[in-house]
Amino acid sequence: MDYLLGLFSRVTGNEEMARLLFVGAMSLSAVLAIVTVVLLLLGLQDPVQRRLALIKRGHSGSAGQDAPSNLQLLLERVGQRFGSTEAAQTSPTQTLLMHAGYRSPSAVQMYWAVRLLLPLVLVGVVLLVLPIIPKLSLISGLALVLMAVAIGWLAPALYIGKRKQARQGRLRAAFPDALDLMVVCVESGLALPLTIERVAEEMSVSQVELAEELALVNSQVRAGISSTEALKQLAVRTGLEDVQGLVSLLAQSIRFGTSVADTLRIYADEFRDRRTQAAEEMGAKIGTKMIFPLIFCLWPSFFLVAIGPAIIGVFKAFGK
Numbered sequence: 001m002d003y004l005l006g007l008f009s010r011v012t013g014n015e016e017m018a019r020l021l022f023v024g025a026m027s028l029s030a031v032l033a034i035v036t037v038v039l040l041l042l043g044l045q046d047p048v049q050r051r052l053a054l055i056k057r058g059h060s061g062s063a064g065q066d067a068p069s070n071l072q073l074l075l076e077r078v079g080q081r082f083g084s085t086e087a088a089q090t091s092p093t094q095t096l097l098m099h100a101g102y103r104s105p106s107a108v109q110m111y112w113a114v115r116l117l118l119p120l121v122l123v124g125v126v127l128l129v130l131p132i133i134p135k136l137s138l139i140s141g142l143a144l145v146l147m148a149v150a151i152g153w154l155a156p157a158l159y160i161g162k163r164k165q166a167r168q169g170r171l172r173a174a175f176p177d178a179l180d181l182m183v184v185c186v187e188s189g190l191a192l193p194l195t196i197e198r199v200a201e202e203m204s205v206s207q208v209e210l211a212e213e214l215a216l217v218n219s220q221v222r223a224g225i226s227s228t229e230a231l232k233q234l235a236v237r238t239g240l241e242d243v244q245g246l247v248s249l250l251a252q253s254i255r256f257g258t259s260v261a262d263t264l265r266i267y268a269d270e271f272r273d274r275r276t277q278a279a280e281e282m283g284a285k286i287g288t289k290m291i292f293p294l295i296f297c298l299w300p301s302f303f304l305v306a307i308g309p310a311i312i313g314v315f316k317a318f319g320k
Helices: 002-012 015-042 047-057 070-080 092-100 107-132 138-187 192-202 208-222 227-238 241-256 260-284 291-319
Strands: none
Touching: 015 107, 092 107, 092 138, 092 227, 107 138, 138 192, 138 208, 138 241, 138 260, 192 208, 208 227, 227 241, 241 260
């Protein structure tokens, strides 16, 4: 230890800086040692354990399949310590990830693993950088460490929330076009499963996400799931009120044997009315929202131009 301190002192030329650099190096070494022990305990480098994990995930190990990497298996194994897959199927975290577009069975485990490991990684980086910062007090160092922990814990949640909002916005924007195409297809004589398949094919280029959801509904129907249940799962996966309303109407139409074409036509008319009302509501709010820019941006400039010369004249008169 004395040899390392002397070596750092000769390199830096400052004893205090050498001690800080030594503490940072020891802290980083401790973090790396903990990560190494975790890797050894999880057994990711054991080919037998990796083979069993791949078989459990459904990969046969052939070269043509996209097998998960060691990092993905690590995240899954870490996340499995905090919740089982069966319990995660109906959890709020599973629903949040589903709305964000992550439908993998191991999505919950990877999400929690990232939220747990990212603070440790950021803490290690901060401990490595702290000795380089000159004249840093102990309180400031602790504040930086706590800030790194907070960022590492909150950043994945914020990213998933933003991704969910963006994805739902794209689905909401693509839903009116899909609804119009469904009305045309049903009125031309196609059944509901064929209508969903045709709409998914037509929108596979312009609206990829909605086309994937509709294609998944069609695949579930072909696998033997009823149309009502497949549409309900579509509403759960998207989390949109518009889709939930359409699913409820279609479920009632299928249950009572009424015309699906009439149901879609009526819902399309109601949906257009709601869009018109939403646009009118947004337009009516513009006047209220413009008050703050007028007060803080336009009016000060106006008063400065209108009253400024008079005030300058008054100062000049009293100054003489």
